[in-house]
Amino acid sequence: MNRRVVRAVGLAVLGLVLLTGFVLLMVRSGPLAPVRVTTAVLERGAFENAVFGIGTVEAERAYAIGPTSPGRILAVHVDVGSEVRAGQLLAEMDPVExxxxxxxxxxxxxxxxxxxxxxxxxxxxxxxxxxxxxxxxxxxxxxxxxxxxxxxxxxxxxxxxxxxxxxxxxxxxxxxxxxxxxxxxxxxxxxxxxxxxxVRLAAPVAGVVTARDAEPGTTLVAGQSVLRMVDLASVRVRTRIDQGRSGGVRAGQAASIVLRSRPGFAVAGKVSRVELNGDAVTEERIVQVVFDELPKDFAFGELAEVTIATSRGADVLAVPGAAVHEQDGRRGVWTVADGATAFVPVRTGEASLDGRTVVLEGLQAGDRIIVHSERELRAGERVAVVESLEGMRR
CATH class of the missing domain: 1.10.287 (Helix Hairpins)
Known part of the structure; x- marks a missing residue:
C-alpha cells in the first residue's frame, strides 16, 4: 500500500514539474511569450540626405579632326594622350598641286x-x-x-x-x-x-588627343577623321538618377564621385546641369556632374558611382526606415509604453541613403519606437526589448 502511495505521489510530482515546465515554455518561448523587439529613442540632430546614381565619364566638347577635302596624310605630329594647345599643328595632308x-x-x-x-x-x-x-x-x-x-x-x-x-x-x-x-x-x-x-590640321581648342584614326600615307575622304580630341574643361560624369529621387537635385549641389578604377577613393565634384530630358524606359533622369579638380588617372567611358548631397538639416527628427510601417492604410510607427505596443500615425518626409526617414508630425524627441520585431505586432501586445534579434527562436 505504501508503495502505491509513494508511486502516486511521485507521478503527481513529475506531472506537476512537467506542467510547470510546459507553462514556463509557453510563457517564455511559446505563443504567450512577449515579442522580442529592438527599440530606439528619438533624438533631434543633423540630417543629410543624398541621392545615388551610376554615370560614365564623358566630355561635353569632343572634336574629330580631319580634312575638308579628299587627300593623303603627309604627317601626324601627335599621339594618343598628348596634351595640345589651341592652334597647335596636329597633322598635315599632302597639298599636291x-x-x-x-x-x-x-x-x-x-x-x-x-x-x-x-x-x-x-x-x-x-x-x-x-x-x-x-x-x-x-x-x-x-x-x-x-x-x-x-x-x-x-x-x-x-x-x-x-x-x-x-x-x-x-x-x-x-x-x-x-x-x-x-x-x-x-x-x-x-x-x-x-x-x-x-591641309594643316590644327587643334581648335586646348585639350588632349583621345584617338589616332589614321596614319601617314592613308588616303581619306572629306570629313573622315585623322585624330580625335576633347576639351578637358568639359569633362564630366553623365549620371543617371532614379526619377523618384531626383526631385531635390539642383545645379551647384556638392557631389562625391568614385571612379571604377579607384574604388574607395572619392573625388569631390558638383552638379553642373540637370538635363530636361529623362529616360522613360529606365525611369531615370540625366544629371551632369563635374569634377572640382580633374583626376589624372581616368578613362573616358569609365563607370563612376556618384552621390549627390541634396539637403541638410541641423535640428531634424528622423527615424530608421525599418521602423515605418503601413497599418490599415495609415503610415506610422510602433511605440513602446509600459511594456505594451501602440501604433502612432506619422507624417514623413524624405528618406536618406543611410536608411533614415524624416518625421514631420506624430512623434516627439524622447519617444521610444520599435525598430525591428521578430514577428508582426498588434496593438497592446507585450514586448521584450533586446539588443539584437540574432539567434531568435524559430
Missing part, C-alpha cells in the same frame, strides 16, 4: 594690280585729252561766231571733243573692269590660301 595653284593665283593678283594701275593712268590721260579737246571746241565755237573759223573747222573740233569724252568713258570702264578683275583674283587667291591652310 595647291602650292602651284597658290603661286599662280598670287602672280595673277599681282598682274591685276599692275593692270589696275595701267587703267588708272589711261583714265588720267583720257581726262587730260578730253579737257583739252573741250577747251579747243569752245574756243573754235567762239571764234567761229565772229567768222574767224569756218563752220567745218568748228564742227571738226566739236567731234574731237566728243571723241575724247568717249575715250574717257572707255578708259573709266576699263578701270572698273580692272578693279573687279583684281577683286576676283584676290577672292580666288584667298580661296586657294584657305584650301592650303586646310
Amino acid at each position: 595647291l602650292d602651284a595653284r597658290l603661286a599662280a593665283s598670287r602672280a595673277a593678283s599681282a598682274r591685276a594690280v599692275h593692270a589696275l594701275a595701267s587703267a588708272g593712268a589711261q583714265v588720267r590721260d583720257a581726262e587730260v585729252r578730253q579737257e583739252l579737246a573741250a577747251r579747243n571746241a569752245r574756243r573754235y565755237a567762239s571764234l567761229g561766231e565772229r567768222a574767224f573759223f569756218s563752220d567745218a573747222a568748228v564742227e571738226a573740233k566739236r567731234q574731237e571733243a566728243d571723241s575724247a569724252g568717249a575715250q574717257l568713258q572707255a578708259a573709266r570702264a576699263q578701270l572698273d573692269a580692272a578693279r573687279m578683275d583684281l577683286q576676283r583674283l584676290d577672292a580666288e587667291r584667298v580661296a586657294v590660301e584657305r584650301q592650303r591652310a586646310n
Whole structure:
C-alpha cells in the first residue's frame, strides 16, 4: 500500500514539474511569450540626405579632326594622350598641286594690280585729252561766231571733243573692269590660301588627343577623321538618377564621385546641369556632374558611382526606415509604453541613403519606437526589448 502511495505521489510530482515546465515554455518561448523587439529613442540632430546614381565619364566638347577635302596624310605630329594647345599643328595632308595653284593665283593678283594701275593712268590721260579737246571746241565755237573759223573747222573740233569724252568713258570702264578683275583674283587667291591652310590640321581648342584614326600615307575622304580630341574643361560624369529621387537635385549641389578604377577613393565634384530630358524606359533622369579638380588617372567611358548631397538639416527628427510601417492604410510607427505596443500615425518626409526617414508630425524627441520585431505586432501586445534579434527562436 505504501508503495502505491509513494508511486502516486511521485507521478503527481513529475506531472506537476512537467506542467510547470510546459507553462514556463509557453510563457517564455511559446505563443504567450512577449515579442522580442529592438527599440530606439528619438533624438533631434543633423540630417543629410543624398541621392545615388551610376554615370560614365564623358566630355561635353569632343572634336574629330580631319580634312575638308579628299587627300593623303603627309604627317601626324601627335599621339594618343598628348596634351595640345589651341592652334597647335596636329597633322598635315599632302597639298599636291595647291602650292602651284597658290603661286599662280598670287602672280595673277599681282598682274591685276599692275593692270589696275595701267587703267588708272589711261583714265588720267583720257581726262587730260578730253579737257583739252573741250577747251579747243569752245574756243573754235567762239571764234567761229565772229567768222574767224569756218563752220567745218568748228564742227571738226566739236567731234574731237566728243571723241575724247568717249575715250574717257572707255578708259573709266576699263578701270572698273580692272578693279573687279583684281577683286576676283584676290577672292580666288584667298580661296586657294584657305584650301592650303586646310591641309594643316590644327587643334581648335586646348585639350588632349583621345584617338589616332589614321596614319601617314592613308588616303581619306572629306570629313573622315585623322585624330580625335576633347576639351578637358568639359569633362564630366553623365549620371543617371532614379526619377523618384531626383526631385531635390539642383545645379551647384556638392557631389562625391568614385571612379571604377579607384574604388574607395572619392573625388569631390558638383552638379553642373540637370538635363530636361529623362529616360522613360529606365525611369531615370540625366544629371551632369563635374569634377572640382580633374583626376589624372581616368578613362573616358569609365563607370563612376556618384552621390549627390541634396539637403541638410541641423535640428531634424528622423527615424530608421525599418521602423515605418503601413497599418490599415495609415503610415506610422510602433511605440513602446509600459511594456505594451501602440501604433502612432506619422507624417514623413524624405528618406536618406543611410536608411533614415524624416518625421514631420506624430512623434516627439524622447519617444521610444520599435525598430525591428521578430514577428508582426498588434496593438497592446507585450514586448521584450533586446539588443539584437540574432539567434531568435524559430
